[in-house]
Amino acid sequence: MRFILGVTGASGAIYATRTAMHLKRLGHHVTALVTPPGRGVVAYEGQDELFDYVDEAPDVKNFFAECASGSADYAGMVVVPCSMGTIGRIAGGTSDNLLIRAADVCLKERRPLVVVPRETPYNLIHLDNMTRLTRQGGIVIPASPHFYDHPKTIEELVDTVVAKILMHLGAMRDAADIVKPWKGISIPKVVKQKTPSVKHLAKVRAKKK
Numbered sequence: 381m382r383f384i385l386g387v388t389g390a391s392g393a394i395y396a397t398r399t400a401m402h403l404k405r406l407g408h409h410v411t412a413l414v415t416p417p418g419r420g421v422v423a424y425e426g427q428d429e430l431f432d433y434v435d436e437a438p439d440v441k442n443f444f445a446e447c448a449s450g451s452a453d454y455a456g457m458v459v460v461p462c463s464m465g466t467i468g469r470i471a472g473g474t475s476d477n478l479l480i481r482a483a484d485v486c487l488k489e490r491r492p493l494v495v496v497p498r499e500t501p502y503n504l505i506h507l508d509n510m511t512r513l514t515r516q517g518g519i520v521i522p523a524s525p526h527f528y529d530h531p532k533t534i535e536e537l538v539d540t541v542v543a544k545i546l547m548h549l550g551a552m553r554d555a556a557d558i559v560k561p562w563k564g565i566s567i568p569k570v571v572k573q574k575t576p577s578v579k580h581l582a583k584v585r586a587k588k589k
Contacts, residue, residue: 383403413479456550464497
């Protein structure tokens with residue numbers, strides 16, 4: 381399948397690199413749409429290898445690119461990391477560059493559109509724009525990694541978000557291809573409290589080691 385990877389000027393370029401890497405590993409075609417601020421952040425954060433995993437990277441000013449049309453055969457799009465300004469423009473339907481236009485195409489063609497904001501905290505404008513985009517059919521996945529699998533590297537931590545992205549794009553069937561899914565933990569049958577005790581959780585953690 382073919383996917384569009386949008387990259388904006390928000391910090392967190394490693395999320396884009398890992399997303400592109402896994403898309404290619406899974407056998408997909410990747411079209412990267414990187415804004416000028418996005419290219420600056422990619423370079424500043426040392427993620428130039430991102431471009432090793434993409435098949436093409438049209439200029440975001442080029443509205444004649446294939447992905448500007450709904451007739452083009454793309455399975456979906458993710459914007460990662462996604463700046464709040466970009467979310468606002470997508471929600472507003474401005475189509476003022478190729479990235480925003482491609483996102484608009486995904487919405488109108490009812491294809492998966494995932495945006496991954498890495499902003500914190502959110503103000504009311506951010507929340508309103510994310511709500512609008514969700515109502516329009518977009519999927520908002522904040523760059524909020526999980527820790528219950530005890531990741532040992534930054535890459536493993538980032539991949540907990542990337543796995544969620546790829547599942548919602550339909551780029552893979554099983555998140556276990558990247559991260560171990562939560563299987564729960566054993567809890568003693570007789571416990572007075574509603575949740576496991578700190579002592580019990582420490583024992584579970586020790587056994588996993």
